[in-house]
Amino acid sequence: MSTSVSCLHGCNVLWRHNPLLVRLLGLCPLLAVSTRLIDGIALSILLAAVGLWTAALVSGTRRLIPPEARAICRALFLATGAGIVTVLLKTFRLDLAAQLGIYVPVMAGCCLLVAQSAEFSGRHPPALSLRSGAGVAAAMAAFLIPFSAAREVLAYGTLLRDADQLVPALPPEFALRLWPGDQGLAVAALPPGALLLLGLVLAIHRRLTPAPPADRRV
Amino acid sequence: MNARPRSWRAPLAVLIVSLFSGAVLKVVDGYTAARAGMAAEQHLLRDLRQVLPPGYDNDVLKEAVQFTDPDYFGGREKLAIYPARRAGVLIGAALAITSAPGYNAPLRLMIGVEAEGRLHAVRVLEQHETAGLGANVDPRHSDWLARFSGRSLSDPPPERWSVRPDGGEFDALSGATITSRAVTNALHQGLALYAAHRDEIASPPR
Numbered sequence: 001m002s003t004s005v006s007c008l009h010g011c012n013v014l015w016r017h018n019p020l021l022v023r024l025l026g027l028c029p030l031l032a033v034s035t036r037l038i039d040g041i042a043l044s045i046l047l048a049a050v051g052l053w054t055a056a057l058v059s060g061t062r063r064l065i066p067p068e069a070r071a072i073c074r075a076l077f078l079a080t081g082a083g084i085v086t087v088l089l090k091t092f093r094l095d096l097a098a099q100l101g102i103y104v105p106v107m108a109g110c111c112l113l114v115a116q117s118a119e120f121s122g123r124h125p126p127a128l129s130l131r132s133g134a135g136v137a138a139a140m141a142a143f144l145i146p147f148s149a150a151r152e153v154l155a156y157g158t159l160l161r162d163a164d165q166l167v168p169a170l171p172p173e174f175a176l177r178l179w180p181g182d183q184g185l186a187v188a189a190l191p192p193g194a195l196l197l198l199g200l201v202l203a204i205h206r207r208l209t210p211a212p213p214a215d216r217r218v
Numbered sequence: 219m220n221a222r223p224r225s226w227r228a229p230l231a232v233l234i235v236s237l238f239s240g241a242v243l244k245v246v247d248g249y250t251a252a253r254a255g256m257a258a259e260q261h262l263l264r265d266l267r268q269v270l271p272p273g274y275d276n277d278v279l280k281e282a283v284q285f286t287d288p289d290y291f292g293g294r295e296k297l298a299i300y301p302a303r304r305a306g307v308l309i310g311a312a313l314a315i316t317s318a319p320g321y322n323a324p325l326r327l328m329i330g331v332e333a334e335g336r337l338h339a340v341r342v343l344e345q346h347e348t349a350g351l352g353a354n355v356d357p358r359h360s361d362w363l364a365r366f367s368g369r370s371l372s373d374p375p376p377e378r379w380s381v382r383p384d385g386g387e388f389d390a391l392s393g394a395t396i397t398s399r400a401v402t403n404a405l406h407q408g409l410a411l412y413a414a415h416r417d418e419i420a421s422p423p424r
Contacts, residue, residue, distance in 0.1 A: 035349055065235070069228035073235045080239040084246050091250040094257050098344070155350060162358075186350025 040148025055133030269330025317404035352397030
């Protein structure tokens with residue numbers, strides 16, 4: 001694959017065919033846990049871990065598992081990955097676990113399961129599948145991180161508040177303050193604000209993407 | 219295609235994958251269980267340190283007492299009280315208490331009380347109130363809870379121990395009367411529960 005083609009492919013995955021934007025996967029966790037940049041970052045990391053774990057296992061076992069059992073095995077691998085990151089989060093980042101709560105498995109279930117194409121991991125060798133898995137993870141991060149950053153700025157006028165929950169070395173009061181005080185548009189932190197913002201992003205996305213993509217598979 | 223020799227392969231694959239999943243989760247859980255327990259304990263100790271009067275020298279966690287009270291969820295919910303002592307003398311206690319429902323759900327609070335019954339400090343352990351409004355009860359967002367420090371069952375008198383819209387003395391958080399009411403009433407109840415159960419923790423366990 002030449003550089004320009006893979007670059008184009010990258011743009012397509014991150015923007016044009018972004019599973020969160022095109023198919024609106026994972027709306028519920030999106031509204032619930034994208035109020036702070038740190039949540040967006042943490043969720044992106046966790047979903048990337050689950051996605052890569054699943055892609056690796058599915059393509060690694062593709063010769064061993066008969067086609068009719070692949071879907072359920074894939075779901076099992078994914079559930080295992082989600083279970084592992086949930087346990088690890090509870091062990092090492094309890095505050096963050098309390099914040100993200102059930103949404104890691106929810107997001108993994110409703111979003112990764114659909115976004116990562118099953119046939120792809122099932123048919124291709126692990127290296128290529130991992131790249132596709134990484135693409136899905138990057139697409140989710142490309143949406144989640146700017147979106148949660150925008151909501152945090154609008155709602156609190158800060159960036160990276162409570163970052164100590166992810167990086168304990170930071171002081172608890174750490175935050176990049178864009179204006180003094182803690183007041184902003186409270187609605188941005190609420191589900192209605194998330195919907196408004198999402199609508200705005202979708203409008204821009206549809207405007208910049210002329211025709212609906214003929215092939216909706218990522 | 220001959221279906222027969224393949225018919226057992228799919229269930230077998232699912233079975234093996236399930237066993238693999240179970241085994242992996244069991245191993246991860248085994249490795250992390252002790253650490254997770256420690257992490258939870260560390261968090262509890264941190265919360266206790268933030269609400270208890272300073273200078274205690276006992277093992278607060280070890281001396282914690284669980285009890286029920288007919289006034290607290292009709293005696294159906296257990297309540298933990300953590301006594302703080304200096305040289306064996308009670309200097310205060312902390313109660314982990316669940317409030318009546320706020321705007322979205324009950325709030326879990328850690329209430330620190332000084333030995334003679336004054337409120338020392340409060341931390342919010344868990345809340346699901348509206349971000350930007352009710353969620354501001356959390357000391358991370360506002361100093362609203364600080365106004366209760368130093369208050370006791372008789373200060374203000376019982377009929378004034380509520381939020382202003384209920385005829386009480388305490389201003390509610392703006393836009394969050396329901397959350398403020400739940401918290402204010404929970405604090406009053408916490409003080410009452412402390413007064414009622416003080417004797418049970420007055421002397422160190424033998």
